[in-house]
Each structure stands twice: as structure tokens, then as C-alpha cells.
Amino acid sequence: MSVPPGSLSGERGIGGRLASVLIGYGALALAACLLAPLAGSTHISLARAFDRSIPFPDNVDAQILFVARMPRVLTGAIVGSTLAAAGVVMQALLGNPLATPFTLGVSTGAALGAVLAITFGTSFPIGTLASVPLASLAGAVVASAIVYVLATRPGRPISTMVLLLAGVTLNAFFSALILFVQYAADFTQAYRTIRWLMGDLDVGSFAPIVASLPLVLVSLGIFAFLPRSLNLLSVGADSAATRGVDVGLTQRLAFFSASLATAAAVSLAGPIGFVGIVVPHLVRLMVGVDHRIVLPASALFGAAFLIGCDLIARTVLAPVEVPVGVVTAMLGGPFFLWLLVRRS
Amino acid sequence: MLRAESVSFGYDGGFTLSDASVDIAAGSLTGLLGPNGCGKTTLLKLLSGVLRPRSGRVMLGDRVLSSMTRRELARHVASVPQETHPAFDYTVMEMVLMGRHPHLSAFQLEGPADFEIARQALDATGTRHLADRNYMTLSGGEKQRVVIASALAQSTEVLLLDEPTASLDLGYQLDVASLLARLNRERNVTMVLATHDLNLVASLCERLVVMRDGRILAAGPTGDVLTGETVLQLYDVDADVQFHQRAGHLTVIPVRRMS
Numbered sequence: 001m002s003v004p005p006g007s008l009s010g011e012r013g014i015g016g017r018l019a020s021v022l023i024g025y026g027a028l029a030l031a032a033c034l035l036a037p038l039a040g041s042t043h044i045s046l047a048r049a050f051d052r053s054i055p056f057p058d059n060v061d062a063q064i065l066f067v068a069r070m071p072r073v074l075t076g077a078i079v080g081s082t083l084a085a086a087g088v089v090m091q092a093l094l095g096n097p098l099a100t101p102f103t104l105g106v107s108t109g110a111a112l113g114a115v116l117a118i119t120f121g122t123s124f125p126i127g128t129l130a131s132v133p134l135a136s137l138a139g140a141v142v143a144s145a146i147v148y149v150l151a152t153r154p155g156r157p158i159s160t161m162v163l164l165l166a167g168v169t170l171n172a173f174f175s176a177l178i179l180f181v182q183y184a185a186d187f188t189q190a191y192r193t194i195r196w197l198m199g200d201l202d203v204g205s206f207a208p209i210v211a212s213l214p215l216v217l218v219s220l221g222i223f224a225f226l227p228r229s230l231n232l233l234s235v236g237a238d239s240a241a242t243r244g245v246d247v248g249l250t251q252r253l254a255f256f257s258a259s260l261a262t263a264a265a266v267s268l269a270g271p272i273g274f275v276g277i278v279v280p281h282l283v284r285l286m287v288g289v290d291h292r293i294v295l296p297a298s299a300l301f302g303a304a305f306l307i308g309c310d311l312i313a314r315t316v317l318a319p320v321e322v323p324v325g326v327v328t329a330m331l332g333g334p335f336f337l338w339l340l341v342r343r344s
Numbered sequence: 345m346l347r348a349e350s351v352s353f354g355y356d357g358g359f360t361l362s363d364a365s366v367d368i369a370a371g372s373l374t375g376l377l378g379p380n381g382c383g384k385t386t387l388l389k390l391l392s393g394v395l396r397p398r399s400g401r402v403m404l405g406d407r408v409l410s411s412m413t414r415r416e417l418a419r420h421v422a423s424v425p426q427e428t429h430p431a432f433d434y435t436v437m438e439m440v441l442m443g444r445h446p447h448l449s450a451f452q453l454e455g456p457a458d459f460e461i462a463r464q465a466l467d468a469t470g471t472r473h474l475a476d477r478n479y480m481t482l483s484g485g486e487k488q489r490v491v492i493a494s495a496l497a498q499s500t501e502v503l504l505l506d507e508p509t510a511s512l513d514l515g516y517q518l519d520v521a522s523l524l525a526r527l528n529r530e531r532n533v534t535m536v537l538a539t540h541d542l543n544l545v546a547s548l549c550e551r552l553v554v555m556r557d558g559r560i561l562a563a564g565p566t567g568d569v570l571t572g573e574t575v576l577q578l579y580d581v582d583a584d585v586q587f588h589q590r591a592g593h594l595t596v597i598p599v600r601r602m603s
Contacts, residue, residue, distance in 0.1 A: 014453045095431040225450060232442055234431040241394045243498065244418030244446030289432035292453075 014292055021293050025300035032304040033077055036311050037069040041318035067205070074209055075201045076310045076324075077303040079265045080275055082216055084283075084302025085223055086261040087276025088295050092230035093254040094160050098340070101262040101276035104167030104255075105143040108174040110266040111197060113139020115178050118192050119185040132196070133208060133267040140263030143170055148255065157237050158251045199272035199325030201310050208268055215264035220299070222257035226250065227291035234291075272306070272325045274332025279305050281339055345370035345534055346421070346502055351390055351400035361386045361558045363400070368536055370501070373528045375545030375566070376538040378555035379579055384538040387555070388504050391536065393417045404502075418446035421502040422495035426510050428487065430479060436490050437475045440465055443497030458497075465496035468531070469523060485516030489523065496527070502534045503527070509541060517541070521548055542583075542596040546570055554578060570594055576602065 038046065042064060048054070049061040056062055086101040094103065101107070117135035147170055151163040182190055203209065229250040232240035241247045265272075279302040280294065287293050306324070309331065313324040346368040353361045361383040368374055368391075376384050389395040390402055393409045402409040404420055422443070430439070443465070444458045454462075466472040469489040474482065479490060488508055495503055505524070509517040521544055527533050539545060545552060545566065552569040554561045556578055562569050575583040575596060580603045588595040 013459065018453075092431070097431060228445060228448070231434070231438070232445055235434070235439070235442065236425065236428060236430070238389070238394055239423070239425055239428060241414060242392050242418060242421070242423035242504075243442060243494075244415040246414050284432070288438075289434055290438055 014290065017287070017290075018293055018296070021287055021297045022300075025297050025304075029077065029081075029300040029303040032307040033073055036073045036076070036307045037065055039311055040064070040069060040314055068202075071203055071206050071209060072201050072310065073307055074206075075203050075269055076307040078209065078212065078216055079201065079269045079272060080279070080302040080304070080306025081299040082219065082261040082265040082302075083272065083275040084279035084298040084305070085220065085295055086258040086265070088280045088291065088298045089223060089226065089230065089254050089258040089261075090276070091280060092226075092234045092291060093251060093258065094164060095234055095236075096160075096164070097281070098277070099164075100273075101258060101265075102171075102271060102273065104147050104163065104259070105170035105174065106140045106259050106262040107266050107271040108171045108178070109143020109146075110136035110140035110263060111271055112174045112178050112181075113137070113142075114196050114267075114270070115181050115185075115193050118196065119181050119189045130208075133211075137263055137267040140259070140266060143174065144255075144259040144263070146170060152252075155248075157241075157247045158255070160237075163255075195323070196270050197325075198323035199270035199328075201269050201272075201306070201324055203268065212264045212268045215260055219257040219261035219264065222253055223261075223295060223299075226254055226257070227295050230254065230291040230295075270325065272328055274328045274336065275302055275306055275309075278328070278332045278335050281335075345405060346391055346536075347403040348387070348390060348397075349400050349403065351387075351397035351402060353386055353390060353395055353397050359558055361390070364555075364558075364560050365400075366391075366553050366560065366563060368502075368534060369551075370534055371528070371532050372551055373524070373535045373549050374537065374551045374553060375549035376536055376553050376555065377540075377542070377545060377578060378561075380540075382555045382578075383558040384555060385506055386558075388423070388506050388536065388538055392421050392423045392504050394423075415446045418498060418500075420500050421504065422498040422500040424488075424491055424495050424503065424505045424508050426507040428491045433478045433480045435475070436466070436471065436477050436479055436482070437462065439479050439490055440475075440494045440497050443494040443499075446498065461499060462493075462497050465493040468496055468527060469493040483516075485512050485519060488512060488516070488520060492520070492523065492527075496531075496533075500533075502536075505535065505537045507539050508537070509539065509544060517544065524548060542570070542575065546594040546596065547591065566594065570596070 044061040044064050049065045083101050090101055090103060091097050091099045114132050114136040117132045121131045121135065147163065147166045150166040152158050182193060185193065229245045232243050232245045233250055237247050280298045283294055283298045283301050287297050309327045310324045313322045313327045316322060348364055348366045350363045350365050352359055352363055364387060378384050390397055396410055409417065440462045441454050441458065444454055466475055469492050471486065471489050471493055474486060479487065482490065509520050512520060524535060525548055528535055537549065549566055552566050553563045554569060554574055561577065570585060572583055572585050575581055581601055582599045584597045584599060585594055
């Protein structure tokens with residue numbers, strides 16, 4: 001029996017599909033990064049922006065392009081791709097396609113940290129870093145550590161059921177603490193908290209992006225080792241073990257890297273919801289479910305997706321901006337429901 | 345070839361398996377019998393190295409299992425669980441190619457040789473025509489055959505099966521039984537088969553190991569071990585065990601529950 005060309009079981013198999021996915025989705029992400037800075041509520045002239053004869057302080061077009069839009073688009077690319085990739089890893093780790101990067105409490109921990117810093121911290125800068133991102137990073141680390149300690153026992157595979165329960169419980173507990181802190185806050189602080197919780201890609205300069213890069217790169221580097229093991233893990237932990245996967249190690253690496261990626265993204269731009277679930281599912285509809293393809297495709301598509309959502313946020317009610325988290329939620333919420341209905 | 349030497353295992357204090365010794369000869373097809381919770385699955389997991397014994401040791405040839413890496417072990421021993429429910433809807437070919445995992449390095453993709461092995465495994469299990477289908481759209485019998493194909497693609501000498509026919513209807517049970525017999529005969533795969541299906545082991549296995557309460561009660565040729573007395577001991581069931589002319593093997597007819 002001959003295999004039809006282009007079929008999944010053909011020799012072209014994974015290598016060829018991976019190459020075309022990387023080229024296609026890579027081009028999409030690159031196009032988003034290059035084109036999105038040109039669009040916005042104010043029209044800018046590229047010729048003027050790149051005109052060196054006008055001094056920068058006088059060149060409004062250049063200021064809008066390089067100070068307002070480019071860091072924002074770059075933040076969208078980083079946050080979108082880390083959240084989407086972390087979503088893929090989390091879904092495979094938990095063996096549950098409906099898991100998100102926020103399922104295990106990382107983002108709520110980050111939120112609690114941010115809320116505490118907004119409410120009680122004086123706004124002291126440490127080097128180029130501000131107190132809110134640092135506090136949210138610390139909150140994320142504390143939350144992951146608690147979940148990890150609860151769900152692991154030395155020498156045994158992690159119980160994904162305990163992991164889920166611990167994550168859900170911690171989410172609820174930290175949310176209660178956030179409400180309590182909010183109750184104690186004044187109106188300005190409460191408003192800042194709400195704005196932070198909605199997510200915002202407008203980080204103001206390149207410095208926060210550079211600061212988050214080490215964490216992002218470490219987690220993406222670990223992701224690169226995981227895909228084939230994640231395929232096997234998502235079929236079943238025991239079955240993966242008998243196929244040669246070090247289940248305990250894979251689970252720990254997946255948990256650590258996904259938590260780190262999520263923590264970096266959330267401390268940079270706040271908890272922007274639905275990217276981590278909508279993007280992986282859309283990508284699976286297009287390229288199948290093999291993690292060696294889904295993971296890089298989601299990272300690239302996630303960048304384009306969040307840049308696109310932010311473009312809508314910037315322009316749809318211009319000159320008023322809609323928080324990008326609201327846009328992703330308005331697009332993602334109905335999509336999530338559609339997925340649920342479709343599954344049952 | 346695969347030998348458990350007085351292995352014991354238990355979670356948190358109690359023992360689910362104590363002082364069990366079995367010797368699986370190369371090329372043999374051994375049945376593992378016993379009531380629910382007697383330790384069959386634990387023994388299989390010890391033999392596959394998924395669990396490490398609390399005392400005693402498991403030997404593969406002249407090597408101790410606990411000294412081997414998971415990868416190394418997976419090139420010698422494959423397992424088929426009772427049921428397989430992937431979280432994502434992989435294609436059949438993708439499921440079968442996962443069996444090649446222990447033969448590939450970290451970033452290596454499956455090559456033509458791996459595809460050839462996977463196709464042979466599909467052929468051997470009669471599932472070649474399903475290669476491009478999604479696993480979740482298959483019937484129970486097709487799924488089990490695909491999982492067996494995935495284990496075959498691991499190219500191991502030993503195959504451990506945990507109640508592979510438990511959720512299948514009679515037709516598929518016989519399909520899987522004749523598939524296992526053929527693989528054992530033609531590919532010389534050493535098999536251990538844990539099951540509650542007495543007639544299946546009677547038709548398939550030359551040797552039996554029977555367990556109760558975490559201990560091994562008896563082991564030996566099927567004709568010697570599979571008796572009315574054994575069935576009574578294992579399940580408290582009065583049964584007739586007799587040779588069936590048309591089937592060509594022993595058959596077990598349960599008559600009544602004793603307790």
C-alpha cells in the first residue's frame with residue numbers, strides 16, 4: 001500500500017512539517033512585529049521617523065515609533081509567545097487540554113505580589129527595575145514553590161491531580177487575599193490594581209523587556225528539550241515511563257519552565273488571559289497535536305496573536321485605549337466556550 | 345531472560361507484593377492470574393521497571409533493572425496498559441512512532457528506518473489502513489491493536505501486557521489473542537500477560553503464574569497449574585476445568601461462588 005503524498009504517515013513526516021511551520025508562522029510573527037508599530041491612533045510618517053536631520057527631541061514621529069510603539073509591540077511578541085508556549089507545556093503536563101498557564105496559581109501569586117507593592121510599597125526603583133514587576137515576580141515564585149511542595153514527593157512522579165487541586169485552591173486563596181488588600185487600599189491604589197490586573201503591554205521603555213529576557217530565554221531553552229517527552233507524557237505517565245521517558249524529570253522541567261515563563265510574562269505585562277489557551281488550540285486545529293510542531297508554532301503564533309489583539313486595543317476606540325486583557329478575554333472567552341461545547 | 349528475585353513492594357508501610365520470585369524464559373508466553381488487588385499490576389510494573397522494588401531485585405539477563413536508565417530499559421522491555429487515553433488526539437502513525445522514543449536522541453526526528461519499523465508494526469497488528477486516522481475515533485479493539493503496534497515499534501525482546509482484552513468484546517478478545525500468539529511465534533517476543541480471562545490464558549499461555557494477596561501461589565506449565573483447585577483458591581469459585589476438543593485447550597466453566 002502506497003502512502004499518499006503529504007499524508008501524515010509519509011516520510012516527509014515531522015521534519016518537513018516542522019520546517020514549513022517554522023517558515024510560515026515565523027513570517028507571520030515577523031510581519032506582525034514590523035507592521036504593527038506603523039499602525040495606531042496617530043498617523044506617523046516613516047520617512048520623517050527615520051529622518052536623521054531632525055533632532056530626536058523634535059521628531060514626534062520618531063518618538064511615537066521608537067518610544068511608544070516599538071517597546072509595546074516587542075512586549076506583545078515576548079508575552080504572547082511565552083504565554084502561548086507555557087500554555088502548551090502546562091496542558092501536556094496536566095494531561096488536560098483546558099489547562100492554562102494560570103491554572104497552577106502562578107499568575108494569582110504574581111497578582112498578589114503586584115497588589116501588595118501597589119498598595120503598601122513606596123514606588124522605589126531598584127536599578128532599572130520597578131517595585132511592582134519585582135514584587136509580582138516574587139509572588140509568582142512563592143506560588144509555584146507552594147504548589148510544587150504540595151504536589152511532589154521525592155522519587156515519585158508528580159500527581160497531576162494534586163497539582164491541579166493545589167493550583168486551584170491557591171488561586172482561590174490568593175484571590176481572597178487580593179480582595180482583602182484591595183479593601184484596605186485607597187481609590188488610586190485600587191484603580192492602579194485593577195488596571196494592572198487587566199494587563200497592559202505599554203511598558204514605556206526597552207528596559208523592562210531587557211530585564212525579563214534572561215527568564216524568558218531560560219524557559220524557552222528548557223522548552224526546546226521537552227516536546228517529544230510531552231507527546232508521550234500526554235498519552236499517560238506510566239506508558240511514557242515504559243517508552244523510556246524519565247517522567248519525574250520531564251514533569252519537573254515542564255513545571256519549572258512553564259512557571260518561569262508565566263512569571264516573566266505576568267511581571268512584564270500583567271495577567272493577560274486566554275492567550276495561553278486560545279493560541280495552542282487554534283494552532284492544534286491547523287497543524288495537528290504533535291508537540292514538536294505545536295510548541296514552536298504556538299510560540300510564534302502567540303506573538304502575532306497578542307500583537308494583533310493589542311493593535312485592536314489601541315485603535316478600536318481611538319483615541320481611548322481598551323486594555324489588551326479585555327480584548328483577549330472578549331475574543332478568548334467565547335472561543336473557550338465553543339471549545340467546551342465542541343468537546344462534549 | 346527476565347527474572348524477579350524475591351521482590352517486595354508497597355506504598356506507605358503496607359505491602360502490595362511480598363517476596364515474589366518469577367522467572368520468565370526467553371520466547372515464552374506466560375499468563376499472570378489472580379483476583380483483583382492481588383498484585384498482578386504491581387508485579388508487571390516491577391518487571392517493566394516503572395516501579396523499583398523495596399527489597400529484592402529484577403534481572404534482565406545478567407543486568408539489574410535498577411542499574412539501567414529508563415531509555416536503556418525501554419529498548420528491551422515494552423508494556424501495553426489496559427487502556428490508553430491520550431489527552432490529545434494523535435494520529436495512529438504518531439502513536440506508533442512514539443514507540444521509537446528510546447531509540448532516538450534528544451533532538452533527533454524519526455527517519456525512514458523508524459517509519460519502516462512503524463509500518464511493520466502496523467502490518468503485524470493489522471492496523472496499516474488506520475495509519476492516518478485519529479486515535480480517538482477508533483473502536484476499542486482497534487485502539488488496543490494500535491497500542492500493541494506502538495509497543496512493537498519499540499523493538500524489544502519482552503512485551504508486558506496488563507489485561508489487554510479487559511474492555512474488548514468477544515470478537516476483539518479473540519483477535520488480540522491470536523495476534524499475541526502470532527507475535528510470540530513469528531517475532532519470538534517474550535510475553536507476560538496479566539488477565540482475569542481464564543480461557544484466554546488456557547488457549548494462549550504455556551506457563552502460568554498465579555498470585556493471591558501479594559504472594560505467588562504457584563507457577564508452572566498451564567496444564568499443571570490451571571485446575572479446579574487453583575480456581576477455587578484464587579476466586580472462591582467452584583469451576584469445571586476440562587479439555588475442550590473443538591477449542592483444543594483447557595476450558596474453565598465457573599459453576600458457583602463458594603463463600
